[in-house]
Amino acid sequence: MTAQPLLSVEGVSVELPTPRGQLLAVDKVNLEVAAGRTLGVVGESGCGKTMLSRAILQLLPKQAALSGRIMFDGQDLVQLSPEALRRLRGRALAVVFQNPMTSLNPVLTIGTQLIETLQAHMGMAAPAAVKRGIELLAAVGIPAPEQRLRQYPHQLSGGMRQRVAIAIALSCEPKLLIADEPTTALDVTVQAQILDLLAREQQRRHMAMILITHDLGVVAGRTDEVAVMYAGRVVERAPTTTLFSHMRMPYTAALLAALPKLDSPPHTALPAIAGRPPDPTRPLPGCSFAPRCSRADDHCQAAKPPLGTADHAGGQYACWHPLQPAALARA
Amino acid sequence: MAAENGKLLAVENLVVEYPVGNKTVYAVSDVSLHVDRGETLGLVGESGCGKSTLGRAVLQLRRPTAGTVMFDGTDLTKLDGEALRRMRRRLQLIFQDPIASLNPRRRIGDIVAEPLVIIGVTDRDERERRVRAVLTAVGLDPDLTMSRLPHEFSGGQCQRVCIARALILEPELVICDEPVSALDVSIRAQILNLLEDMKRRYGLTLLFIAHDLAVVKAVSDRIAVMYLGRLCEIGPTEQIFTHPAHPYTALLLDAIPVPDPSVKPAVNVPIGEPPSPIAPPSGCRFRTRCPRADQRCADHVPALREIGPGQLAACHHPLSAAN
Numbered sequence: 291m292t293a294q295p296l297l298s299v300e301g302v303s304v305e306l307p308t309p310r311g312q313l314l315a316v317d318k319v320n321l322e323v324a325a326g327r328t329l330g331v332v333g334e335s336g337c338g339k340t341m342l343s344r345a346i347l348q349l350l351p352k353q354a355a356l357s358g359r360i361m362f363d364g365q366d367l368v369q370l371s372p373e374a375l376r377r378l379r380g381r382a383l384a385v386v387f388q389n390p391m392t393s394l395n396p397v398l399t400i401g402t403q404l405i406e407t408l409q410a411h412m413g414m415a416a417p418a419a420v421k422r423g424i425e426l427l428a429a430v431g432i433p434a435p436e437q438r439l440r441q442y443p444h445q446l447s448g449g450m451r452q453r454v455a456i457a458i459a460l461s462c463e464p465k466l467l468i469a470d471e472p473t474t475a476l477d478v479t480v481q482a483q484i485l486d487l488l489a490r491e492q493q494r495r496h497m498a499m500i501l502i503t504h505d506l507g508v509v510a511g512r513t514d515e516v517a518v519m520y521a522g523r524v525v526e527r528a529p530t531t532t533l534f535s536h537m538r539m540p541y542t543a544a545l546l547a548a549l550p551k552l553d554s555p556p557h558t559a560l561p562a563i564a565g566r567p568p569d570p571t572r573p574l575p576g577c578s579f580a581p582r583c584s585r586a587d588d589h590c591q592a593a594k595p596p597l598g599t600a601d602h603a604g605g606q607y608a609c610w611h612p613l614q615p616a617a618l619a620r621a
Numbered sequence: 622m623a624a625e626n627g628k629l630l631a632v633e634n635l636v637v638e639y640p641v642g643n644k645t646v647y648a649v650s651d652v653s654l655h656v657d658r659g660e661t662l663g664l665v666g667e668s669g670c671g672k673s674t675l676g677r678a679v680l681q682l683r684r685p686t687a688g689t690v691m692f693d694g695t696d697l698t699k700l701d702g703e704a705l706r707r708m709r710r711r712l713q714l715i716f717q718d719p720i721a722s723l724n725p726r727r728r729i730g731d732i733v734a735e736p737l738v739i740i741g742v743t744d745r746d747e748r749e750r751r752v753r754a755v756l757t758a759v760g761l762d763p764d765l766t767m768s769r770l771p772h773e774f775s776g777g778q779c780q781r782v783c784i785a786r787a788l789i790l791e792p793e794l795v796i797c798d799e800p801v802s803a804l805d806v807s808i809r810a811q812i813l814n815l816l817e818d819m820k821r822r823y824g825l826t827l828l829f830i831a832h833d834l835a836v837v838k839a840v841s842d843r844i845a846v847m848y849l850g851r852l853c854e855i856g857p858t859e860q861i862f863t864h865p866a867h868p869y870t871a872l873l874l875d876a877i878p879v880p881d882p883s884v885k886p887a888v889n890v891p892i893g894e895p896p897s898p899i900a901p902p903s904g905c906r907f908r909t910r911c912p913r914a915d916q917r918c919a920d921h922v923p924a925l926r927e928i929g930p931g932q933l934a935a936c937h938h939p940l941s942a943a944n
Contacts, residue, residue: 334805335776433893448668449894477667477832480894482876482886504806507878511886531882546880548810550839556858557817560839562810566775 295322295361296498297346297466302358304341304350311571315341317522318358320597323515325465326496328489330509330530332545333519336567339502342519343468346500347385348375363465381411384464386488388471390451394443400427400454401439404461411462426457430487449480453487460491467492470502485512506546510534518542521567521578524597528605536603538612541579577610585611628691629826630679630794631655635688637671637678644899648674650850651688653925656794661820661827663841663858665834665873667895671850672830676796679828680712681705692794710740713787717799719779723771729756730767733786740790755785758822759815777808784815788823796828801836813839834877838862843931846870849895849906852925856932866934869907905937913938 304316316338323329333339344350346360348367360367363382367375387393395403401423408419420439427435430453443451452472459467469488473481489512492499501513509516509530516533518526518541526539537543547561565582568574577595580586590610597608637649649671656662666672677683679690681697690697692712700708716722723732733756734748742748753763759781771779780800787795797816801809817840820827831837837844838858845855846867854867865871878886893910896902905923908914917937925935 334807447894478834478873478876478878479667481878485878486886505878506806506880510878510880510882511884534880534882545806548807549880550810550813550833550835552835552838552862552874552877552879554839556838556841558839559814559817560810562814563807564811566777566808 294324296325296363297500298322298359298361299342299346300359300361302342302345302356302360304338304345305355306341306351307353308571313570314522314573315354315570316345317573319519319522319524321517321524321527323466323498323500325498326493327515328492328499328501328513330513330516331500331502331519332504332506332509332516334504334545334567336570337519338522339519340470343385343470343500343502346468347379347383349379380407381462382465383468384459384462384466385468385470386452386455386459386472388474390448390455390475391443393455394451396443398442399439400441400443400446404439404454404458407458407461422461423457426461427454429491430454430457430460431483432457449476449484452476452480452484456484456487456491460495463495464497466498466500468500468502471504472501473508474504481508488512506542506549518545521573522570523578523608525579525609526605526607527597528603528607532603532605536605536615538601538605538607538615539609540583540585540611540613543613544582577608585613587611627657628655629658629660629693630828631689631691632675632679633689633691635675635678635690636686637674637683638686639683641899646898647850647901648898649678649685650901652847652850652852653688654845654852654855656826656828658793658826659824660843661829661841663837663844664828664830664847665832665837665844666847667832669849669895669898670847671898672847673798675847676714676798676828676830679796680709680714682714710736710790711792712794712796713790713792715780715783715787715795715797715800717802719776719783719803720771722783723779725771728768728770729774729782730763732771733767733782733789736786736790751789752785755789756782758788758819759785761785775808776804777811780804780812781815784812784819788819791823792825794826794828796830798830799832800829802831802833809836816840834862834873846873849901850898851906852935853907854932854934854936855925856929856934860929860932864929864932864940866928866932866939867907867936868911868913868938868940870934871940872910905935 299319299321302316302319306313306315319342331339345356350356404423405419408414408422424435427438432438432453473484513530516530517524520541526542544563548563563582568578576591576593580590595608595610597606600606633653635649635652638645638647664672678685685698730752733752737748756763756766761781801812829840841858844858844861846853848869854870896909902909904920905918908918923935923937925933928934928939
């Protein structure tokens, strides 16, 4: 826990111009990940989690305005030249996206895409790259890797394509892997296999990993720390076990409560969160969750709660009326 | 197994096959199930297991290759033309992608009124009255929605519009095909609660198709599990969750991520992925991923047989027998 972070995101904001005005997609976010650790970033559509990952990768849309520092392995990614960034991305910084069909080139074979990466970033000669490519496909659980090298993405199932995307991401021994909803498009059984694969490779390579998801169930068993995002901000952040045992932020608790439970009887009404997230082009003066929060009062509407310093359990939360851990049992 | 008073829908030995090039996709193979009036039957399985095809074959949107679909005593597979159109008013469908299932150039009021136009309700005032009533029922304010276009609404609101459109003809059976899969967690709960509410209010019978067992559990009285075109197991929801008989059901349950860090992710999730429905394995189709499979599973297709009260499983080596 005290290890020097590999990545530290410091006060990062991302603003995007839209026809309706400036959209604050990411609002002064601070995060760290150390080598060998996994950080889960949880939030619903539009909460800014994907924009945050694109900011780290420096893959923001051209018109986006970024502020803050992103320190990775001793250098500020925001200040790097495009050439230096290109060398870093794919090499030390790798990413796996939600939809493997769009991240793989449909007109090139799996082999070409994998081997090209190894030749471009690792400077391998063709025979060595082919050999390494076969090893990588085998490592991510693809049967008959020699044959697969000659196949095109459309000839593989969704799960197999995601394995190929992971193989390409791992091919250059990255220090940080960002997995952005890597299993959302997949079936539950395949999801479990892919999450296991990511966890195994992360451990084996002592990589840092950021696992971005909308599903609290996915982060529960597979991350060291979790940051919950809402309307562009980190609203709660804690070691994973602390988050679930000492949940403080009403939004996180509501998100957990809204999940259908396996142990409740059929036809149990779900505690839904009323309404929907605020319009990001019209930021609220107070807490963004206040309009949907049962604990909100006038103060919440008027003043934005800061993400406080870590309490004794290591958790931080942005709330004027945090839940008491005992209250969680009822939530 | 003839249609009785209790059964609103009875699917018997349903087969759906379709050609792909010079091969055949065995999408649904010999599936029989029924849904009682007022009941919700959850239908689960992985992508490509034939659950959506089954839903469409019930509505005759895809004509079955063989088998019967008895709806309230009438075999829908024997109907066509006007007779089928008349019958379809009593069955409606809700799709996964609410935004894609609404015409982006038409106003919400017109979209929801369209089924009334199709069945020949010519009185504008009556149409408007009914549109207003159903929009209010699904939790939308008619004055704020009727004259607006779909893009002005979020996914959850669009799904409410789709539900309103499905309910306006007051159907008896609604087939929900992954109705909440495209929605965020907080919105998903709202829509599931709305479906439960509408079921009570309109006295609906639901066939609820989804890949997420936790979602299916929240709304279903009974659950049917499909794998690669065949029915593996069917039974009361609680029974399926507490005592799954088919190894596939058990593995599906194990694979669900549990939002509790003290529960370690399961290690025995099924290896690999389902084989292609173009060349399904002989015998039991799950045998290639099943830890209990033996020679008998390769040689003989297991018949669906009773394991417990109301619980049927198609397995030579069911779990309850061993436990």
